[in-house]
Amino acid sequence: MTTEHTQPDPQACHEFQDQLPELIGSGQPLGDHPHVQTCENCRALIRDLETIAEAARQLLQTEESEQEESSGDGLWERIDSAIKAEEGASAKGSQRE
């Protein structure tokens, strides 16, 4: 890939960045885009956005398996009570019928 270091053209950057949500959403590799090949600024932007997306996948998903059980046992007690209350109400309803 050719990587020329030129001064960013704000108008070209503006136009490219306007298209970015669609370009990224399409899943196509952006490295081959003509503007990216000539603009270090937009290359850095794309690199950062990819880093953030990757960090979210790696760091935040890992966190789920490592985190303390913040929800604690008290939550199960609440759920258990609510289930029993629902089942009790349902049983009473059936008896009335």
Next chain:
Amino acid sequence: MPQPNAADATATSNPGESGKTATPHRNVGRTLPANLAEQEALTRAQQGDHQAFAYLYSLHKRRIYSLCLRMVNNVAEAEDLTQEAFLQLHRKIATFRGDSAFSTWLHRLAVNVVLMHLRKKGIPVTSLDEAMEPTHEDGPGKSFGAPDLSLIGSIDRLTLEKAVADLPAGYRLVFILHDVEGYEHNEIATMLECSIGNSKSQLHKARLRLRESLHSVVRLEARR
């Protein structure tokens, strides 16, 4: 009722299904592949077995709580929503037919619980651009001029967590659903009742906002 504990599972392995999985759950007996235990528990829970339901809770509570917490950014609300998600699971578990993985089905159920809650609270998840996006002045700007310090290798979990928590609600929802939970734009659009283009746009703006936030941290660190 005893506390649910994955180690309490009494499911036994079915040799005929042994090829289905190879990853044992860390809390289940060493010889018992996790999804066989889960499958057995699921079948029993669908038949009304309370212990089996408690076991399913123990398997999935962390992920569901974590999802709720990230989406609402409030511990008390996250606990309430986790409770509601499992209550709904209890009501609906008999309708699960296995068209998708159980974890996927439960996850979607929990997302819907959270979205319903947000709608009740008055956060209009159906109109992200109009109601949840910051004003144009304080939204993430375009990037011109010299590149800033690179973020590569400089993002840690806590910094990212805080930056995500500080996102406006609409940005945070789409970012979590797409980048953390792995939903596709078409799925997010369906869940949030918005267009696919809207979902892509919100995700992009969320990442831009995170970039600004993370660069601030990197610049601060560099000055020290």
